[in-house]
Amino acid sequence: MQPAKPRLTFAQIINMNVGFFGIQYSFGLQQSAVNPIYDFLGASPHEIPLLNLAGPVTGLIVQPIIGALSDKTWHPRFGRRKPYFFIGAMLCSLALFLYPFSSALWMAVGLLWILDVGNNTAMEPYRAFIADKLNDDQRPTGFQTQSFFTGLGQTLANVSLFVFPIFFLGKTGAIPNWVFASFFLGAICSVGTIWWSMRTTPEIPPTEDELRHMRSSPLNLFSSSIEIGRAIGSMPKVMWQLGLVYLFQW
Incomplete structure (x- = not known):
């Protein structure tokens, strides 16, 4: 029988899910701002679907693998899901920071693959994190909060693409300066919000039975x-x- 988990306040549930905002802000930029960059770099319209293959392919491969790996991970200091949050957030932030500096189409495509791998690495364990931390009666609140941050991150990412061109004028090479501002903000949000959730939300150690099950099969x-x-x-x-x-x- 699973022991009862400590009840969390609404503020604690918010803190736990803040990192999802950064992940979804990153996803919003990926879905809305990448194609204009391809256009700035000279991609033809018929090439766009092929250049965007990173999204479906990495989601298909990375999410189930990372989910299975995180189920079998435990470290007394780093936890179970947090190592994957951290690795994913660092990959996202690195890719978002470098993306506006893309000087050729191949560079933009390569960074998109890195960005999408990072997004999926951070996102998949986040869903399991809710189940790890919350009892059955609090899980709906946890997932609803996660959905709220999903919408907020995606919305603000798209709003930035409308607002930033008003304030950030000019170009650096082939890329408008507002693209730099949007992606730099995304890089900060990605790692900053994940860091906040990791700092404010400790993980629950697995039971002896769970540890025994983890050790019985190789990671x-x-x-x-x-x-x-x-x-x-x-x-x-x-x-x-x-x-x-x-x-x-x-």
């Missing part, structure tokens, strides 16, 4: 891939139906 890419395959094979019918819906939604 590596191969074992995680096998576990993912088994999970897919044992999914109930309703999950397959939901998967079909999400396939066509995306």
Whole structure:
């Protein structure tokens, strides 16, 4: 039987989810600002879908692998999910900071792959973080707060693309200066909000049974891939139906 988890105040739930704002701000820039940069760098319209393959491919590969790996991770100092938050946030911030300096199309495409890997690395364990920290009766509040920060991050990222050109004029090479401002702000938000959530929200140590289960199977890419395959094979019918819906939604 799982021991009861400490109840969190609403402020603690907010602090726990602040990092999701940075992740979604980064996603918002990726979805809205990358194509204009491709255009500035001379990409043809028919090349855009191919140049954006990073999104679906990394989501398909990175999310399940990182989710499986984080389930089997525990370090007394660094925790279970936090190492993945930190690595993902650092990759996002690095890619966002460098993106406006792209001098060629291949550089922008490469940084997009790094950015998307970072976003997915940070985002997938964040969903499990809610289940780790909250009891059943508080989880709806946790996920609703996460959804709020999803909308806020995406909205402000898109608003910045409208507002910043008013204040940041001129160009640096082929890239307008407002792009630098938007991406620099995204880099700060990504690492800053994740840092805040990590600092204010301790993780709950696993039980002895959970630790025993973690130690019984090795932490590596191969074992995680096998576990993912088994999970897919044992999914109930309703999950397959939901998967079909999400396939066509995306």
